[in-house]
Amino acid sequence: MAKITVVGQGECEFEGQFSMLEALDENGFDMPYSCRGGNCGACAVKLLSGDVEEIQSPAYDVREGEILTCSVIPLTDVEIELL
Numbered sequence: 001m002a003k004i005t006v007v008g009q010g011e012c013e014f015e016g017q018f019s020m021l022e023a024l025d026e027n028g029f030d031m032p033y034s035c036r037g038g039n040c041g042a043c044a045v046k047l048l049s050g051d052v053e054e055i056q057s058p059a060y061d062v063r064e065g066e067i068l069t070c071s072v073i074p075l076t077d078v079e080i081e082l083l
């Protein structure tokens, strides 16, 4: 299972939840989000290391180096940072 590290907040395991956001939510992280559907961009974070896979095609265009936690799952251990 992949480990998700949130800089300054801690880490948790990804255990097959629907999205990275759901895994972080379940583990008590205070993550920003709104639509959960890849539309608003509220859940965008910086991906510092690791690989992710898109689970839905987001309408929102993230900047280079950023991911939408509602729209991806980690493929490897990842390190992310809130914007």
Ligand code: FES
Pocket: 032, 033, 034, 035, 036, 037, 038, 039, 040, 041, 042, 043, 044, 060, 068, 069, 070, 071
């Ligand atoms: S919560 Fe809106 S794009 Fe992720």
